[in-house]
Amino acid sequence: MRLFSTDHKVVARQFLWAGFGFLLLGGLLAMLIRWQWAYPGRPVPGLGAVLPSADGSITPPAYMGLFTMHGLVMVFFAIAPLLIGALGNFVVPLAVGARGMAFPKLSALSFWVFAVGGALVLASFGVRLGTASAAWTSYPPLSTHVFTPGAGQTLVMMGVLCAAVSSFLSAVNYVVTVVRARAPGMTWGRLPLTVWGLFLTSVLNLLFIPVVAAATGLLLLDRLTGTRFFLEGAAVAGRGGDPMLYQHLFWMFGHPEVYILILPGWGMIGDMVSYFSRRPAHGYRGTVLAMSTVSALSGLVYAHHLFTSGLSPMLGRAFSTLTLIISLPSTVMFLNWLVTMWRGSVRLTAPLLAAVGAMVVFGLGGITGLALGAVATDIPLHGTMWVVGHFHLTMGAASFLAVFAGLYFWFPKMFGRTLHAGLSKTHVVLTAVLFLAVFGGQLLTGYAGQLRRLYDPYQYEYLRHLLTLNKGTSHAAFTLGLVQLLFVVNLVWSLRKGPAADANPWQVGTLEWTCAPSPPPVDNYAQVPVVVRGPYALSQPEGLEQLGRDWIGQAEVLPDEARRAPEAPAEAAPVVPSAGGVG
Amino acid sequence: MNARRALLTVFSVLAAAGAGCTQAPKLEPLKLADGRTIPAETLERGRDVYTYYCVSCHGERGDGQGPSAVGMRPPPRSFRQGLYKFGGVAAGELPTDEALKRTVRRGLHGTPMQPWGVPEPDLEAVVQYLKTFSPRWQQEAPGQPLEVSADPWKGREAEAVARGKAVYHVAGKGHAGCSGCHISYVSRSELEALTEQVTGRKVDLSKADPYTQLARDSDYAVAVDAKGEVAQTAKVLPPDFLIHRPRTVWPLGTKVDGAEYTPERQREDLYRVIAGGVGGAAMPTWKGAIPEENLWALVHYVQTLVAQRDTPEGRALKELLLRPAK
Numbered sequence: 001m002r003l004f005s006t007d008h009k010v011v012a013r014q015f016l017w018a019g020f021g022f023l024l025l026g027g028l029l030a031m032l033i034r035w036q037w038a039y040p041g042r043p044v045p046g047l048g049a050v051l052p053s054a055d056g057s058i059t060p061p062a063y064m065g066l067f068t069m070h071g072l073v074m075v076f077f078a079i080a081p082l083l084i085g086a087l088g089n090f091v092v093p094l095a096v097g098a099r100g101m102a103f104p105k106l107s108a109l110s111f112w113v114f115a116v117g118g119a120l121v122l123a124s125f126g127v128r129l130g131t132a133s134a135a136w137t138s139y140p141p142l143s144t145h146v147f148t149p150g151a152g153q154t155l156v157m158m159g160v161l162c163a164a165v166s167s168f169l170s171a172v173n174y175v176v177t178v179v180r181a182r183a184p185g186m187t188w189g190r191l192p193l194t195v196w197g198l199f200l201t202s203v204l205n206l207l208f209i210p211v212v213a214a215a216t217g218l219l220l221l222d223r224l225t226g227t228r229f230f231l232e233g234a235a236v237a238g239r240g241g242d243p244m245l246y247q248h249l250f251w252m253f254g255h256p257e258v259y260i261l262i263l264p265g266w267g268m269i270g271d272m273v274s275y276f277s278r279r280p281a282h283g284y285r286g287t288v289l290a291m292s293t294v295s296a297l298s299g300l301v302y303a304h305h306l307f308t309s310g311l312s313p314m315l316g317r318a319f320s321t322l323t324l325i326i327s328l329p330s331t332v333m334f335l336n337w338l339v340t341m342w343r344g345s346v347r348l349t350a351p352l353l354a355a356v357g358a359m360v361v362f363g364l365g366g367i368t369g370l371a372l373g374a375v376a377t378d379i380p381l382h383g384t385m386w387v388v389g390h391f392h393l394t395m396g397a398a399s400f401l402a403v404f405a406g407l408y409f410w411f412p413k414m415f416g417r418t419l420h421a422g423l424s425k426t427h428v429v430l431t432a433v434l435f436l437a438v439f440g441g442q443l444l445t446g447y448a449g450q451l452r453r454l455y456d457p458y459q460y461e462y463l464r465h466l467l468t469l470n471k472g473t474s475h476a477a478f479t480l481g482l483v484q485l486l487f488v489v490n491l492v493w494s495l496r497k498g499p500a501a502d503a504n505p506w507q508v509g510t511l512e513w514t515c516a517p518s519p520p521p522v523d524n525y526a527q528v529p530v531v532v533r534g535p536y537a538l539s540q541p542e543g544l545e546q547l548g549r550d551w552i553g554q555a556e557v558l559p560d561e562a563r564r565a566p567e568a569p570a571e572a573a574p575v576v577p578s579a580g581g582v583g
Numbered sequence: 584m585n586a587r588r589a590l591l592t593v594f595s596v597l598a599a600a601g602a603g604c605t606q607a608p609k610l611e612p613l614k615l616a617d618g619r620t621i622p623a624e625t626l627e628r629g630r631d632v633y634t635y636y637c638v639s640c641h642g643e644r645g646d647g648q649g650p651s652a653v654g655m656r657p658p659p660r661s662f663r664q665g666l667y668k669f670g671g672v673a674a675g676e677l678p679t680d681e682a683l684k685r686t687v688r689r690g691l692h693g694t695p696m697q698p699w700g701v702p703e704p705d706l707e708a709v710v711q712y713l714k715t716f717s718p719r720w721q722q723e724a725p726g727q728p729l730e731v732s733a734d735p736w737k738g739r740e741a742e743a744v745a746r747g748k749a750v751y752h753v754a755g756k757g758h759a760g761c762s763g764c765h766i767s768y769v770s771r772s773e774l775e776a777l778t779e780q781v782t783g784r785k786v787d788l789s790k791a792d793p794y795t796q797l798a799r800d801s802d803y804a805v806a807v808d809a810k811g812e813v814a815q816t817a818k819v820l821p822p823d824f825l826i827h828r829p830r831t832v833w834p835l836g837t838k839v840d841g842a843e844y845t846p847e848r849q850r851e852d853l854y855r856v857i858a859g860g861v862g863g864a865a866m867p868t869w870k871g872a873i874p875e876e877n878l879w880a881l882v883h884y885v886q887t888l889v890a891q892r893d894t895p896e897g898r899a900l901k902e903l904l905l906r907p908a909k
Binding site: 053054055146149459 | 639701
């Protein structure tokens with residue numbers, strides 16, 4: 001594997017390992033936060049060696065760094081690279097029948113910019129005054145040099161800027177690949193839902209990543225060069241800017257970001273329920289339309305994050321209405337997934353279990369989100385752990401279960417080896433259940449009024465009785481962390497000793513499984529496949545009759561189709577040259 | 584391989600940049616006048632703690648001019664003068680470490696100084712770091728900590744309050760005459776009677792105004808000239824106990840320092856500030872100036888005033904004093 005390879009499959013693997021590294025880091029930080037909430041101020045076992053000055057207990061400044069970096073690392077350096085960087089890079093060209101990414105060098109550049117950002121983030125832990133500590137949102141004036149003077153904050157913001165540039169470059173690449181590099185016959189209506197999800201995500205990234213990059217850039221200018229975009233009042237002598245401007249810019253990106261991190265997951269859920277129920281995806285067009293509608297709406301709802309910021313109540317009502325409307329297309333999607341499984345011949349494989357788990361946690365996250373979308377209920381709940389539980393269910397639990405669905409599904413294609421089925425299933429089921437326990441616990445404490453971001457919630461009399469509940473939640477979180485060892489063992493064992501995977505172990509019809517070996521060669525396809533049908537030709541009578549199996553490949557011409565139309569391809573699709581990346 | 588070398592270069596540049604950011608001016612060990620030498624590591628740790636907890640109000644140079652200090656009343660303490668109000672020592676002397684730590688732990692009631700909950704080792708470090716701001720610490724040892732003596736009025740509280748009222752309102756003969764600066768809380772006729780009772784002299788107060796306090800001079804710098812010399816000092820208004828909150832005294836029943844705030848603790852805190860005085864301000868040290876039993880009687884009396892703050896009785900008393908029924 002060349003380090004600066006432009007092969008999309010290599011870049012995908014680089015993103016995968018980097019993403020898992022940061023997932024480990026973010027997860028460990030989360031464990032420390034949970035420790036503090038269960039045993040406030042008590043030394044963390046084993047941390048004495050790392051934090052000798054505090055005897056291994058978490059001090060308030062250390063805690064600020066912990067929860068800031070947990071959020072930033074998970075959002076920008078774990079979910080995004082795993083779900084979009086790794087699975088996106090791997091799946092998109094293969095699934096559309098291209099020889100590679102439209103811009104192979106851009107692919108590699110995207111990873112290396114990300115790597116530089118990651119290095120900056122890691123370096124921030126070593127500097128004086130510690131890493132960034134102004135929360136993952138980096139609101140000014142807290143995040144300016146006036147109130148967070150440490151170099152750590154600057155390094156992390158530069159890291160975030162790198163991650164933003166990387167996401168933008170990837171997004172350009174995915175959009176052009178899907179629009180211009182589809183195989184002949186691969187019409188928009190024949191794209192697997194995963195590709196739709198990744199495509200819509202990329203469109204959102206193209207539109208909104210520049211906004212967060214601008215906000216972060218302006219903040220960096222404030223920190224480093226003495227500008228005053230976000231400094232105001234006591235923080236600056238003379239005339240200043242407006243800290244609220246940052247909140248608007250941040251959430252203009254921040255809300256679409258939620259969908260950026262779940263749309264690929266939705267696509268994967270749609271694919272998995274179809275593949276493993278052995279039925280075509282019910283209401284494919286409806287699902288695609290619903291996903292597109294959510295994407296469009298996602299740009300119009302951001303101010304529901306600002307209901308408590310002094311926003312005009314009139315605007316609040318408008319944003320509230322738009323926010324609640326999102327539940328309609330979401331319901332369409334959910335119903336389509338459920339109907340796909342209804343009376344299907346369901347096979348409880350690890351990818352399906354992960355997809356169903358993602359459905360459940362996302363459903364719960366969505367329903368708890370309604371309470372935050374409506375102004376009247378958001379105002380009392382906004383400062384509480386309810387918000388934390390809600391967005392962890394949607395962005396955390398659902399996104400990571402989707403990552404596992406995708407990884408368990410494409411692992412044989414990526415590495416040519418088979419994972420241990422039992423371990424995979426156990427891992428997925430335990431993870432999903434524990435996600436519900438941990439984030440459900442957060443919802444409960446939030447409903448009881450526990451404020452988020454508190455170093456020691458029990459300094460308030462009215463929160464003291466929540467210690468027992470928080471302890472239970474923390475122990476669930478520690479178990480969740482340990483359960484991930486199943487995955488690590490499975491991964492390491494399978495990469496070394498796993499049985500070789502055949503070309504199509506899941507018996508599905510999409511191009512990567514039917515037209516390429518596992519793992520695919522550098523150019524993916526010996527011959528660019530000519531697509532003649534959609535991705536979900538499962539349990540079709542003609543396939544059963546003529547081929548004796550319940551799936552038909554997307555580029556597979558049935559014997560009687562070949563007899564009826566020997567000359568022309570099945571559909572007069574415009575032949576688009578496949579822009580091929582050479583490894 | 585070329586790629587690997589390029590990668591290595593990029594990462595070493597990044598590492599160097601990161602290392603560059605860690606550099607902050609090295610600090611010299613601090614030789615205190617009490618014989619201790621504070622090692623540089625403690626001071627450097629203290630500086631980090633100070634940056635996290637203190638800088639936004641007290642300022643990077645310890646001058647009380649932090650970015651959040653604008654418009655703050657009372658203004659944040661400047662550490663550059665080495666003057667502290669509540670030092671646990673005779674007013675004007677350098678405070679004990681324990682008193683400094685108590686202020687950080689408890690905060691100052693009714694001011695933006697919160698109880699900060701700084702972990703103990705960090706607290707130790709930041710208290711030592713504060714001493715780098717003023718040269719006074721290297722020239723002068725902190726004062727003798729004032730002992731809180733035993734309350735001689737135990738079981739005779741009503742008597743104590745009556746005595747305290749006289750000690751508060753009349754000056755001379757072992758009485759403090761607090762109402763000279765703070766205001767009086769009795770009617771003119773009662774004030775005349777108290778004076779006669781203590782000193783044996785008849786006075787006519789019909790023309791006097793014992794209900795308005797005047798701002799007193801203090802040593803607190805609010806402006807410095809180009810040479811760093813004090814150009815202007817602040818005036819400090821002595822508190823009216825029915826309106827203002829004494830800074831080191833909390834309402835009963837709250838949690839202070841993690842424990843229930845009892846009447847005994849409240850009296851101890853009142854004793855400490857009355858006995859020691861307020862450093863840099865007009866309030867002198869009373870311990871030794873008046874008999875110990877009068878000091879404690881004063882504590883008992885002031886406690887009754889503090890308890891009336893923001894209550895209907897307190898407001899009624901205030902009303903009665905300002906607009907006496909003719």
